[in-house]
Amino acid sequence: MKHLAFILLLITILGCKQNSKSEFIALKSDKSSKRERTELDKNILKYVKYKSDVLALINATVFDGKGNPANENQTLIIVNGYFQAIVKKSEIDLPKGATIIDLKGKTIIPGxxxxxxxxxxxxxxxxxxxxxxxxxxxxxxxxxxxxxxxxxxxxxxxxxxxxxxxxxxxxxxxxxxxxxxxxxxxxxxxxxxxxxxxxxxxxxxxxxxxxxxxxxxxxxxxxxxxxxxxxxxxxxxxxxxxxxxxxxxxxxxxxxxxxxxxxxxxxxxxxxxxxxxxxxxxxxxxxxxxxxxxxxxxxxxxxxxxxxxxxxxxxxxxxxxxxxxxxxxxxxxxxxxxxxxxxxxxxxxxxxxxxxxxxxxxxxxxxxxxxxxxxxxxxxxxxxxxxxxxxxxxxxxxxxxxxxxxxxxxxxxxxxxxxxxxxxxxxGTIEKGKKADFVIIKGDVTENIRNVELVFKDGYGFDPKLILEEMDGKFGDE
CATH class of the missing domain: 3.20.20.140 (Metal-dependent hydrolases)
Known part of the structure; x- marks a missing residue:
């Protein structure tokens, strides 16, 4: 599966738009695209909503974690749990076969x-x-x-x-x-x-x-x-x-x-x-x-x-x-x-x-x-x-x-x-080559950091609701 994901990404690289060629050349040589992430046990996968090897997040507002202002309408490509590209949608073709998540009206921050x-x-x-x-x-x-x-x-x-x-x-x-x-x-x-x-x-x-x-x-x-x-x-x-x-x-x-x-x-x-x-x-x-x-x-x-x-x-x-x-x-x-x-x-x-x-x-x-x-x-x-x-x-x-x-x-x-x-x-930051540990917030994080929709760790998208629904009365009951 992981080799297939990498091949799909290379196919996309060869057919990308001219104005993003330099971005994709960097992608091709990035060793992180060949990394493999830890496989999760079945009892953990029940909390995971997204587990694809290749993800494309579109229309996102992104805070990179470096203290910079947010960038809007961003597209993020993730392969095997690592960021491969963070660019404007117009600057990149989405990898064929990628799982696409539309984040319009939502905010991404680092984990x-x-x-x-x-x-x-x-x-x-x-x-x-x-x-x-x-x-x-x-x-x-x-x-x-x-x-x-x-x-x-x-x-x-x-x-x-x-x-x-x-x-x-x-x-x-x-x-x-x-x-x-x-x-x-x-x-x-x-x-x-x-x-x-x-x-x-x-x-x-x-x-x-x-x-x-x-x-x-x-x-x-x-x-x-x-x-x-x-x-x-x-x-x-x-x-x-x-x-x-x-x-x-x-x-x-x-x-x-x-x-x-x-x-x-x-x-x-x-x-x-x-x-x-x-x-x-x-x-x-x-x-x-x-x-x-x-x-x-x-x-x-x-x-x-x-x-x-x-x-x-x-x-x-x-x-x-x-x-x-x-x-x-x-x-x-x-x-x-x-x-x-x-x-x-x-x-x-x-x-x-x-x-x-x-x-x-x-x-x-x-x-x-x-x-x-x-x-x-x-x-x-x-x-x-x-x-x-x-x-x-x-x-x-x-x-x-x-x-x-x-x-x-x-x-x-x-x-x-x-x-x-x-x-x-x-x-700690959202940038090319870093691990895909990040949080998706519904709406503006400035107003409501508590409104967590998804939590990605190693590129796996965990659903907080599935985790929290099992937590009633559990903390301090050890």
């Missing part, structure tokens, strides 16, 4: 690349199988788990998905969290330097390429973690508190999570190396001040990325902490009861927590400024409370726009920037 997308939530150390389905149905085609409560289960699920035996995004796995004395006892609390080295060696030999440090990690331990991880071609990110952004940057950390909410550089009465000090800085700090910009510039100069997790912070703001109907539908009875208890507490107290609302706005301002200064801003859902995998990623897009990013910029943050920090150049 979302989430880089703080756990496969666990509080009280549930592994929700990978349900989370994976929710991620993919929402347009998330690649995730980095940013700390794991069950690393071996993550690795096994990642392999099953890669082999076409389970449905979900491509999973970039993480090792167990590192923390320090006084931290979560379920995390790695290093006994000594060898304990750190042995832990990193063990998990990198099993394919893990990311480690996350948590709030109580000491500067001396962080230095060892970074050095050892880098020796083994792995990266380190952190939810910081005991360590300042400045310290972590100077020690060589690759990324920092949660933005202003985990910045301890400006805490009053802080003990260096200890997670303490007041959080008044969240209310008093001038975001566009010289000291804040200097810190952000230091991160930028050292190629330290910043991950936005706006959706989970919003879930703690009383006048914003409302679960939408689709979220309640997929949540287990236990998670719904927890949500109703929190919501009842907010309502009973008649709380209008302006402090948290203002802090959310300041977190947004911090991230917007970092991005505009040239920093690499990424995003992830950090699922918890009533923020569920996938749906929360979509909410992040809306909140990034509320923070002041344009549609093009928000898409870039959530796609190509994520691919960049994951060292995955084959994904």
């Amino acid at each position: 979302i690349v989430g880089v703080h997308n756990h496969l666990h939530i509080p009280r549930f150390p592994f929700v990978g199988e349900t989370a994976s389905k929710l991620y993919l149905a929402s347009g998330v085609t690649t995730i980095q788990t940013c700390g794991s409560a069950s690393p071996q289960q993550e690795i096994e699920l990642s392999k099953r998905i890669e082999q076409g035996k389970f449905i979900g995004p491509n999973i970039i796995t993480s090792g167990p969290y590192f923390t320090g004395k006084g931290g979560n006892p379920n995390m790695i609390i290093p006994r000594n330097e060898n304990h750190i080295k042995d832990t990193i060696q063990y998990w990198t030999e099993r394919g893990v390429r990311w480690f996350k440090v948590y709030r109580h990690t000491t500067p001396s331990d962080l230095k060892i973690i970074i050095n050892e991880a880098h020796k083994r071609n792995a990266k380190v990110t952190g939810h910081l508190c005991s360590i300042t952004f400045e310290q972590a940057t100077n020690l060589g950390i690759d990324g920092i999570e949660h933005g202003l909410n985990s910045t301890s550089d400006f805490r009053k009465n802080k003990t260096m190396g200890i997670c303490d000090g007041s959080r008044e800085y969240m209310d008093e700090l001038t975001i566009n001040s010289k000291e804040v910009k200097q810190l952000q510039q230091l991160m930028i100069d050292n190629n330290v990325f910043l991950t936005s997790t706006l959706a989970i912070y919003e879930a703690s703001v009383p006048n914003r902490a409302f679960a939408e109907e689709r979220t309640l539908k997929v949540m287990s009875s236990f998670l719904k009861s927890q949500y109703r208890e929190r919501r009842n507490d907010f309502d009973t107290q008649k709380s209008n927590d302006n402090i948290r609302e203002k802090r959310l706005k300041r977190i947004m301002e911090f991230e917007h400024q970092f991005f505009k200064m040239g920093g690499t801003l990424t995003a992830g859902v950090d699922a918890g409370r009533h923020v569920v995998p996938g749906f929360g990623d979509q909410r992040n897009f809306e909140l990034l726009k509320e923070a002041g990013l344009t549609t093009e910029e928000a898409i870039k943050v959530m796609t190509s920037n994520g691919a960049q920090i994951l060292s995955k150049p084959e994904i």
Whole structure:
């Protein structure tokens, strides 16, 4: 079948219009046209609406993921799961035998690349199988788990998905969290330097390429973690508190999570190396001040990325902490009861927590400024409370726009920037030679990123409705 598809494409190449000859010559020599994609098991194919080796998408509005404005009336040719051409319809003849999909009135964006997308939530150390389905149905085609409560289960699920035996995004796995004395006892609390080295060696030999440090990690331990991880071609990110952004940057950390909410550089009465000090800085700090910009510039100069997790912070703001109907539908009875208890507490107290609302706005301002200064801003859902995998990623897009990013910029943050920090150049943008991981949105993505019609991964077109109809009450029911 794949050889037939390639022959059909070559026939089309030979008979194409003169004004697109150079485009087709490039196509013919593109090695990606000869690539073969993973075959999917029958239990996965039941969610797939389009599985043709040769696809032609016409009349599409396309955001390429690079921060550029949308291109309208585009035709996209996909062969064996890779983009072969993205041009105006008038510039190309459609391959004979291709499956044609008319996308008039619809928008294409790259598949979302989430880089703080756990496969666990509080009280549930592994929700990978349900989370994976929710991620993919929402347009998330690649995730980095940013700390794991069950690393071996993550690795096994990642392999099953890669082999076409389970449905979900491509999973970039993480090792167990590192923390320090006084931290979560379920995390790695290093006994000594060898304990750190042995832990990193063990998990990198099993394919893990990311480690996350948590709030109580000491500067001396962080230095060892970074050095050892880098020796083994792995990266380190952190939810910081005991360590300042400045310290972590100077020690060589690759990324920092949660933005202003985990910045301890400006805490009053802080003990260096200890997670303490007041959080008044969240209310008093001038975001566009010289000291804040200097810190952000230091991160930028050292190629330290910043991950936005706006959706989970919003879930703690009383006048914003409302679960939408689709979220309640997929949540287990236990998670719904927890949500109703929190919501009842907010309502009973008649709380209008302006402090948290203002802090959310300041977190947004911090991230917007970092991005505009040239920093690499990424995003992830950090699922918890009533923020569920996938749906929360979509909410992040809306909140990034509320923070002041344009549609093009928000898409870039959530796609190509994520691919960049994951060292995955084959994904994150829509361009010739890249993997056909993308999302089709009904209407204008600017207005409704939640209106996902199809999710393509490796050129297979998954139907979100078929996935979600099986998810009622499943999330948090493991």
